Amino acid sequence: MAVEDHSLFSIPVRVVDLENHTQIKEAFAPWISSTHPELRNQKLWECDTKSTFGQANREIPFELLRSSLNSHLQDYISEFFRPQNDARVEEKEIWLNVYSxxxxxxxxxxxxxxxxxSMAYMLAQPARSGSFVFYRNGDTFFRGLTDYVRPDFSRDRVAPGLRxxxxxxxxxxxxxxxxxxxSDSLxxxxxANYWVCHPSLGNE
Ligand SMILES: [Fe+2]
Structure with a gap:
């Protein structure tokens, strides 16, 4: 009898280095502050992390990241998501988060x-920083068998170890x-979020 293996629901996640990180971090330095008035607690977030989410502030130097991010984004979507019928995927919103x-x-x-x-860029990560972790509750079925089955069958969370x-x-x-x-350092x-654009969707 033939044997067929199927990899179901594989989720592609891509990690990239931004070449001009030093320049970006310097430009953002004035904004990496726990008291900057543009950084606010978000009503719908169940945490105290401060963010510029929902604000269109043209002074925040997001432009320094944009061309590099967009280039990596287009590579990622053309390889894995392949928009159909001339649809494009473009930046919808971008924001800064600061953690005390x-x-x-x-x-x-x-x-x-x-x-x-969506995208998350590690702008300032001092030692003992919080970790970015992906979570899938559907994988908890085997958690009690962690020592006995393949790790990817028993883990419900994966930290990509972002630098x-x-x-x-x-x-x-x-x-x-x-x-x-x-850490005492911020x-x-x-x-950023990226959305599907097409004339028939009315968001052109
Ligand atoms: Fe997020």
Missing amino acids: KGDYQEIHNHVGNRTVI EGQAVFFPSSLPHYVSPHQ RATVS
């Missing part, structure tokens, strides 16, 4: 109006969280 000691982010995803891909200067691209539906930040990330 003890700050974290609860399990969440970035599903929203036509948002398909400062790295960005991770992932499907917006993939749940993730940030573990508590344990942790900072830039996040």
